[in-house]
Amino acid sequence: xxxxTLPLTDTDALRGLADAVACEVVLPEHxxxxxxxxxxxxxxxxxxxxxxxxxxxxxxxxxLTWCVENAAPxxxxxxxxxxxxxxxxxxxxxxxxxxxxxxxxxxxxxxxTVGAGCRWGDVDRPAAELGVAVPAGVVSHTGVAGLTLGGxxxxxxxxxxxxxxxxxxxxxxxxxxxxLTASATSNPELFWALKGAGHNYGIATRFVYRYVPLPGLxxxxxxxxxxxxxxxxxxxxxxxxxxxxxxQGTYVRLLRAPEYWSQIPAEHRGEPIIxxxxxxxxxxxxxxxxxxxxxxxxxxxxxxxxxxxxxxxxHATDDEFRYGVAHYWKHTFLSELSPEAIDTIIENADAYTxxxxxxxxxxxxxxxxxxxxIAGSRTPRDSSNDSTAGVGAPFAANIGADWEYPGEKPPLVxxxxxxxxxLAPYRKGTYINFTSVxxxxxxxxxxxxxxxxxxxxxxxxxxxxxxxxRGLVDLSDNAGDLA
Ligand SMILES: Cc1cc2nc3c(=O)[nH]c(=O)nc-3n(C[C@H](O)[C@H](O)[C@H](O)COP(=O)(O)OP(=O)(O)OC[C@H]3O[C@@H](n4cnc5c(N)ncnc54)[C@H](O)[C@@H]3O)c2cc1C
Numbered sequence: 001x002x003x004x005t006l007p008l009t010d011t012d013a014l015r016g017l018a019d020a021v022a023c024e025v026v027l028p029e030h031x032x033x034x035x036x037x038x039x040x041x042x043x044x045x046x047x048x049x050x051x052x053x054x055x056x057x058x059x060x061x062x063x064l065t066w067c068v069e070n071a072a073p074x075x076x077x078x079x080x081x082x083x084x085x086x087x088x089x090x091x092x093x094x095x096x097x098x099x100x101x102x103x104x105x106x107x108x109x110x111x112x113t114v115g116a117g118c119r120w121g122d123v124d125r126p127a128a129e130l131g132v133a134v135p136a137g138v139v140s141h142t143g144v145a146g147l148t149l150g151g152x153x154x155x156x157x158x159x160x161x162x163x164x165x166x167x168x169x170x171x172x173x174x175x176x177x178x179x180l181t182a183s184a185t186s187n188p189e190l191f192w193a194l195k196g197a198g199h200n201y202g203i204a205t206r207f208v209y210r211y212v213p214l215p216g217l218x219x220x221x222x223x224x225x226x227x228x229x230x231x232x233x234x235x236x237x238x239x240x241x242x243x244x245x246x247x248q249g250t251y252v253r254l255l256r257a258p259e260y261w262s263q264i265p266a267e268h269r270g271e272p273i274i275x276x277x278x279x280x281x282x283x284x285x286x287x288x289x290x291x292x293x294x295x296x297x298x299x300x301x302x303x304x305x306x307x308x309x310x311x312x313x314x315h316a317t318d319d320e321f322r323y324g325v326a327h328y329w330k331h332t333f334l335s336e337l338s339p340e341a342i343d344t345i346i347e348n349a350d351a352y353t354x355x356x357x358x359x360x361x362x363x364x365x366x367x368x369x370x371x372x373x374i375a376g377s378r379t380p381r382d383s384s385n386d387s388t389a390g391v392g393a394p395f396a397a398n399i400g401a402d403w404e405y406p407g408e409k410p411p412l413v414x415x416x417x418x419x420x421x422x423l424a425p426y427r428k429g430t431y432i433n434f435t436s437v438x439x440x441x442x443x444x445x446x447x448x449x450x451x452x453x454x455x456x457x458x459x460x461x462x463x464x465x466x467x468x469x470r471g472l473v474d475l476s477d478n479a480g481d482l483a
Pocket of ligand 1: 039040075076077078079080081082083085086087097116136137138139141142143144145146147148149150151152153154198199200202203204205321433434470471472
């Protein structure tokens with residue numbers, strides 16, 4: 001056993017925790033405590049009682065067992081990217097999986113085993129060397145665990161589906177301390193629940209994914225257009241984006257152009273604009289004809305075109321989504337984009353009072369911006385083998401309020417809530433991984449739809465005492481009691 005490098009000056013109880021595990025336990029006095037308690041969203045500033053830096057599933061089991069026996073509240077951290085910051089809570093024991101960071105490929109089986117503390121960049125880079133990928137998210141410092149346990153989708157989703165579609169096995173420590181294997185044949189009901197509502201049932205320690213072949217180079221085309229073209233472009237996108245072939249994703253964003261963007265005509269600086277971007281996988285020579293119909297709908301005020309390997313694309317927005325910025329995000333799945341919904345979107349996007357926080361003067365293909373809508377496909381993916389409900393819906397819409405100074409927060413949060421409410425008539429679910437509200441039964445029902453009751457019953461079997469009460473939603477039958 002090695003414990004914190006500083007003497008454990010805290011309570012006797014925490015001394016017991018350090019004795020119970022074979023890994024480091026970091027207490028508030030430790031010089032790294034402040035660094036280790038932080039998560040990606042700078043709006044989250046919480047002080048756990050202790051941080052257990054697990055190096056094995058056995059450490060996780062020992063720490064969890066100690067917490068259960070001592071009635072200590074528990075949180076779990078993967079990559080720490082969650083908007084609601086549910087990986088960390090004041091005065092709780094934070095079970096940190098960051099050191100479970102091994103990535104092992106089995107090229108015979110076509111699988112990769114990934115420690116729960118990995119970020120997607122840890123997987124993407126060695127996968128690219130083998131010419132393969134695990135379909136996942138679009139920012140490389142996002143955690144493997146949280147993204148997978150909530151569903152997961154990114155640039156490859158239209159070709160290959162959600163991240164959970166590629167999970168073949170999960171090792172998980174459940175509330176009574178047992179280390180279980182969950183798969184289609186071992187604890188299948190737990191496996192089903194973990195693939196979508198996984199933040200509620202235990203602590204995943206490793207994932208096994210079946211990887212896919214890389215579909216060639218990615219060509220990213222982006223154009224910016226004036227505010228007056230927004231309605232026409234959104235209406236066209238609503239049909240065209242859904243019908244596009246699977247190797248082509250379409251992303252539309254509404255934002256206010258920063259005053260300092262010299263690369264667009266002066267009359268559009270500081271004004272609302274629309275960004276249209278496509279990501280095309282395959283022979284770059286085929287890309288112009290494939291995407292032209294969309295980009296020809298109006299006259300752009302800026303255009304860019306870049307071709308890159310998938311792994312480069314996976315890192316392309318890492319700096320935009322940097323640490324140290326505060327966020328409040330909402331998410332809505334939509335099954336259609338009606339003219340009324342488009343009017344609502346434009347009206348609410350225009351009401352954004354925040355500043356454009358994208359760091360570089362170069363216009364990236366993806367911007368930290370107040371509204372983004374992504375085209376899925378006309379036929380939603382089959383989610384019968386997992387607990388996701390909306391993942392793979394025709395449209396995914398993100399409302400994002402981002403700020404740097406605390407004084408900027410109140411109007412932005414109010415704006416995001418009002419926008420979200422305005423979209424309620426069109427909502428067909430919510431993506432658990434993209435919402436800042438750790439929630440009650442209403443949120444849980446919006447996320448899991450008619451799978452909610454089955455999830456509650458799996459919860460009773462594997463976590464009857466609701467040890468994992470501080471997850472993203474409460475799936476115990478006490479739902480609503482969450483602070
Ligand atoms: C910049 C950015 C980009 C994103 N892009 C995408 C994207 O392209 N596609 C997409 O699908 N999502 C995306 N997301 C959302 C992302 O999937 C969620 O934020 C997810 O929760 C992040 O997982 P994490 O492990 O980093 O987070 P954490 O905050 O560590 O964990 C999230 C939740 O999962 C729980 N948890 C963490 N690890 C474990 C574990 N081992 N066992 C059990 N529970 C655990 C935590 O307690 C917490 O409740 C993005 C988020 C951000 C901030």
